[in-house]
Amino acid sequence: MxxxxxxxxxLxxxxxxxxxxxxxxxPSDQFLKVTNMRKRDGKPVSYLAAGVQSVLYPWHRITFxxxxxSEEERSQVVDFFRS
Structure with missing residues (x-):
């Protein structure tokens, strides 16, 4: 791991x-296991119970x-920008 x-x-x-x-x-996975779910602003997700550590979502619920x-991968990527 x-x-x-x-x-x-x-979702x-x-x-x-x-x-x-x-x-x-x-490709063979039936579901996706995620941990540390939070809104994009860092706030807790309202529909999860307090203390939930991980959630399993079936693929039909996931749009993409x-x-x-990672930080290591980000340092190896050359970003393009406009001036």
Whole structure:
């Protein structure tokens, strides 16, 4: 198991939320396990009970998933910008 990756989870009918995954999903996975769910502004997600550590979402609930680069990966990427 590697370092947890931060993701932006887009659920059907919900606002996007931030979470962590332990490993990238595989095509054979039936669900996605996420930990440390929070709103994009860092506030708790209102529909989760206090103290929830992880949530399993079936793929039919997920519209798409953005996997954010780690600090190490970010330092290796050359960003393009306009002046």
């Amino acid at each position: 590697g370092v947890a990756k931060t993701v932006i989870l887009h 059907s009918g919900e606002d996007p939320v931030l979470a962590e995954i332990d490993q990238e999903p595989q 998933l953005e996997i954010m680069p």
